[in-house]
Amino acid sequence: MSVITTPSRRQLLKLTGAAALTASVPLVPGNAFASTGRPQHGLSVFGDLKYGPDFTHFDYTNPDAPKGGTFIFQAPYWYYNQNSLTFNTFNSFILKGDAPPRMELCFDTLMVRAYDEPDAMYGLLAETVEVSEDGNTYTFNLRPEARFHDGSKLTAEDVAFSLLLLKGDGHPQISQNIQELRDAEVLDEYRVALQFTGEQSRQLPLLIAGLPIFSKRYYTAYDFSQSTLTAPLSSGAYKVGKHAVGRYIEYHRIQDYWGNDLPVLKGQKNFDVIRVDFYRDLQVSFEAFKKGDMTYREEFRSKFWATEYNFPAVEDKRVVKKNFPDGRPSGAQGWFINTRLEKFKNPVMRRALSYAFDFEWSNKNLFYGLYERTQSFFENSEMKAEGMPTEAELALLDPYRDQLPDSVFETAYQQPVSNGSGFDRTLLREASDLLKEAGYERQGSELIGPDGKQLTIEFLNNSPAFERIINPYIKNLQRLGIDASFRLVDPAQYQSRLNDYDFDICSRRYSLGATLSEAIRTSWGSEAARTPGTYNIAGISDPVVDALMDKILAADTREEMNIAARALDRVLRSGHYWVPQWFKPVHNVAVWDMFGHPEETPRYFFPVEDLWWIDQEKAEKLGKAG
Numbered sequence: 001m002s003v004i005t006t007p008s009r010r011q012l013l014k015l016t017g018a019a020a021l022t023a024s025v026p027l028v029p030g031n032a033f034a035s036t037g038r039p040q041h042g043l044s045v046f047g048d049l050k051y052g053p054d055f056t057h058f059d060y061t062n063p064d065a066p067k068g069g070t071f072i073f074q075a076p077y078w079y080y081n082q083n084s085l086t087f088n089t090f091n092s093f094i095l096k097g098d099a100p101p102r103m104e105l106c107f108d109t110l111m112v113r114a115y116d117e118p119d120a121m122y123g124l125l126a127e128t129v130e131v132s133e134d135g136n137t138y139t140f141n142l143r144p145e146a147r148f149h150d151g152s153k154l155t156a157e158d159v160a161f162s163l164l165l166l167k168g169d170g171h172p173q174i175s176q177n178i179q180e181l182r183d184a185e186v187l188d189e190y191r192v193a194l195q196f197t198g199e200q201s202r203q204l205p206l207l208i209a210g211l212p213i214f215s216k217r218y219y220t221a222y223d224f225s226q227s228t229l230t231a232p233l234s235s236g237a238y239k240v241g242k243h244a245v246g247r248y249i250e251y252h253r254i255q256d257y258w259g260n261d262l263p264v265l266k267g268q269k270n271f272d273v274i275r276v277d278f279y280r281d282l283q284v285s286f287e288a289f290k291k292g293d294m295t296y297r298e299e300f301r302s303k304f305w306a307t308e309y310n311f312p313a314v315e316d317k318r319v320v321k322k323n324f325p326d327g328r329p330s331g332a333q334g335w336f337i338n339t340r341l342e343k344f345k346n347p348v349m350r351r352a353l354s355y356a357f358d359f360e361w362s363n364k365n366l367f368y369g370l371y372e373r374t375q376s377f378f379e380n381s382e383m384k385a386e387g388m389p390t391e392a393e394l395a396l397l398d399p400y401r402d403q404l405p406d407s408v409f410e411t412a413y414q415q416p417v418s419n420g421s422g423f424d425r426t427l428l429r430e431a432s433d434l435l436k437e438a439g440y441e442r443q444g445s446e447l448i449g450p451d452g453k454q455l456t457i458e459f460l461n462n463s464p465a466f467e468r469i470i471n472p473y474i475k476n477l478q479r480l481g482i483d484a485s486f487r488l489v490d491p492a493q494y495q496s497r498l499n500d501y502d503f504d505i506c507s508r509r510y511s512l513g514a515t516l517s518e519a520i521r522t523s524w525g526s527e528a529a530r531t532p533g534t535y536n537i538a539g540i541s542d543p544v545v546d547a548l549m550d551k552i553l554a555a556d557t558r559e560e561m562n563i564a565a566r567a568l569d570r571v572l573r574s575g576h577y578w579v580p581q582w583f584k585p586v587h588n589v590a591v592w593d594m595f596g597h598p599e600e601t602p603r604y605f606f607p608v609e610d611l612w613w614i615d616q617e618k619a620e621k622l623g624k625a626g
Contacts, residue, residue, distance in 0.1 A: 039128035039141060043111065044120040045203050045515050046558055051114065051122065060116050060602040061267030061611060067253070069594075069614030069625075070273040073296040074285055075101035077511070080171040081533075085280050085462065085491035086246040089227030093212060095171050095499060095533040097227030098492055100249045101276055102609070106234040107212035110140050110159065112264050115602030118558070119515035121206050122264050125154065125213060136198050138205045142190040147258045148215050148235045156192035160184035161216035163194070163208060169225045172533045176525075177518035178208055201553035203517035237269040250275045267598075270613035280491065282465045290319075295592040295624070296608065301465065305588050306368035313592070318622055320593045323586045327603035329381035330583040332523075333374055333509035335459065337577055340501055340529070340539040343449060343456075347405075349438035350576040353457075354415055355431035356476035357579050361422040366469055371582035375414055377572050378512065380585050383565035385412040385573070396551055396567040400544045405574050413573040415580055422472060423479075431480055447481030456483040460503040462494035470507075499533040507581070510535055514604055516552050516561060524572065525549065538577040545571055594619040 041053040057063040075084050078101040080092055089097030092104065111121035111129075123129070126140040146154040163184045166174050180200035185193045194208065214224075218233040231240035237259065241252035251274045259265050277294055279285035286304060289297045290311050299305045305321075313319040337344050337353070344350060359373050376384040388411055389397060397408060407413055418424040432442070439450040446454040457477060459470050470486050477484035489497065497503055510523055519535075522528045524545050528536035548568040555561035587606055596615040597608070619625040 039130050041128055042114075042120055042122040043129060043206055043209070044117065045206060046119075046556075048117075049120050050117050051120075055122075056263050057266035058114055058116065058264070058602075060598050060600045062596070062598050062613070063267040065267045065270045065596070065613040066616065067270050067613070068272050068616075069619065070275060071271040071296060071609050071612070072275040072277060072294045073298075073609070074279060074294065075276050076298040076300070077101070079104065080173055081495070083491050083495055084278070086278055087249065088229070088245060088492070090229060090231055090240060091224070091227050093166065093170050093174065094225060094227070096225070098495060100243075100278075102249075102251060102274060103240075104212065104236075105238040105251050105274065105609075106232070106236045106240060107214070108146065108154070108235045108259065109210050109212060111206070111209040113210065113605070115605040115607070116600075118604060119203075119206060119513065119517075121209055124259060124262065124264055125159070126209070129209075134198075135202075136196045136200075137193055138196075139187065139191060139193045140209075142192070144190050145258050146235065148218075148233055149239050149254060150233060152215070152217070153189075154213065154215075154235050155189050156186045157189075158216045159192045159213055160186050161219070162214040163211060165214065165219065165224055166211055172528070172531050173519070173522050173535065174211065176522055176528060176531060176534065178204065178211075180204055181208060201518060203515065203553060207517050207519070237265070238274065241273065246278055248275055248277045268610045270611075271609065274609050282463065289590070292592055292622075292624070295594065297590045299588045299590060302367040302370040305370065309590060314590075318593060319590055322589045322591065324589060324601045324606060325603075326380075326585050326587050326606065328605070329383065329512045329514060330374065330379040330585065331509060331511040332377045332379070332578070332580070333507075333583060334578040334580040335505050335507050336538045337505050337579070338501060338503055338537065338539055339541075339577060341504065343451075344504075346438045347574075347576045348434055349440070352431045352434035352438065352480075353477070354576065354579045355427045355434070356480060357473045358418045358420070358422050358424060358427075358476065359415070359582065360418045360420040362469065362472065363582065364420060365422070367582065371584050373415060374580040374583050375573075376412075377569050378565055379583055381512075381514065382562045383516075383569065385566040385569040387411055389567070389570065390563070392563045393567045393570070396548065396564060397570070400547070403544055404571060407574045408570045412570055423476070428476060428479060435480065442481050445481060446483070454481070454483050456485075456504075458485050458487050458504045460487050460489065460494065460497060460506045462489055462491050464488055466507065498537060501532070501537065501539065503537075505579075506537065508535075508537060515558070516565060518553065520549055520552065524568075540572070540575065540577055542571070542575070592622060592624065594622050594624050 042049045078084055081095055081097060081099050082092055082101045083098035084101055087098050087100040089099050092099035108125050110126040112124045114120045114122060125142055125146050127143050128141045130139040142156060148154055167178050167181055180197045181194060182197045183195045187193055215233045237257045238251035238253055241250040243249040253272045288294050309321055337350050363369055363371050378384045389409060416427050418427055441448050449455050467486055474484040474486060523535040524540045526541040526546050528534035529539045529541040548564060551564040552561055555564055594615060595612045597612045616625060
């Protein structure tokens, strides 16, 4: 599927009448390093760096971790067009096709994140970076030892080519976010200057510093915009190894990788082989783990975590269960309502749908009490709105009071709490009243809408395991007279329908970083609502939301960002674009007991395949050494 060409953000603001809202919210370029006049080894959005220029490794890594062995798992998270259930292309950075998770392991970036800091980045391909006085030019000084896997040099030409290629033809979640990159100029073989428009946020240069760098020579010969099962030329710590389409892919560590000894990678990339297995059925994948075909499993099903880890390998401690803290914002997980459809335009009607979901019953009977209810788009973070708006929040919201519902200026909206029976008549009665207010009438067993037809809702999913969770919710919707149903499709069709926004309601989870970046525009921005393949599956298109996102991205301090995020959270929650689900601030992990890992878990990310290693003595006891 090709990407639909859309107007620029500036054009869209004019077309939607939002220009007046955002004109008074200029973005502030630059960062704390803009006036130093010297090369810097790292960047952060608000200027703070934990590690100095002479650091030897990140604190959460083991610099003496041994190399070797194989790590086998089913990916717990993925990016862009990646699919955890199947794959049919190795091009992970465009919209077309389904790529395997972890293709990013094959590509180097200008800088890499420190996972014990909110947003700080330190040089990988770039040894240092210089920032112009006005904050509109970032000059990256590359390491001359950087190489692609065929031995060819990685130069400024490759960097400039890659970033402009991603701006023009990359996945919408990339291309939409980097439009304020005006140009990438090659200064010499190992110096490249990224020039911004002056309207970029201070987050954008860091976002771009984390994008993959490609070989200009390779992608001059091959069409980047096409899906392909030819493994690309890359430069990262791993390359594509053995694979079987839709079954597994192995990433093989480059023994003489040029960046092995860099401080930003010391103690990382320890496995010789990282293998991602694909299972369309969760029960089958669990059985594979029980047999030892997979050696690591992050468990997302509470029923399994509570009741199924009682097989022999657990009882004799060959398999161990562990909980690791998750200090990241939990993000937004829920059933997202496609407001592009006429039947979902009314926010009162959308609010009514929340009253039919009995979280309290579900948590007790389906989730074994392991979850908490998600309320906020910024759950488990300081960005979550709570109680009444503060003066600082009101200062941001008051200019738009005539465009916002009164609820925005009241106590932050909370989801209804049931009696836990699974059939709370009081909540269903409130739902009926809201539907009546929205223009729906009950005629016998059917709920008839303003269009004279019975309201129908189809829940789209690609996993049969979700059916037991959705069915009680569907039953309550049916009690309201709604023709509600569950539709199971294969993984490729599911992703295609989400890309085209061809659904009524679907379940998704979006993770957020501790520092918000341009990526939020692809989740809630008006332009994203019109562009296939973005995270804005609810179709949120609100000039006030756009304006508040500008405020977030223009924040001079973390506290200003948090305040603007709380204001945005109030607006989003008042729009009833979703029926929130649940979260837990821990990683539930089961492993065959053959791994070593650092004592400290980084707060802001949990990349096990990067940080863990094989404990040879343990592996030998399990018969998994070698």
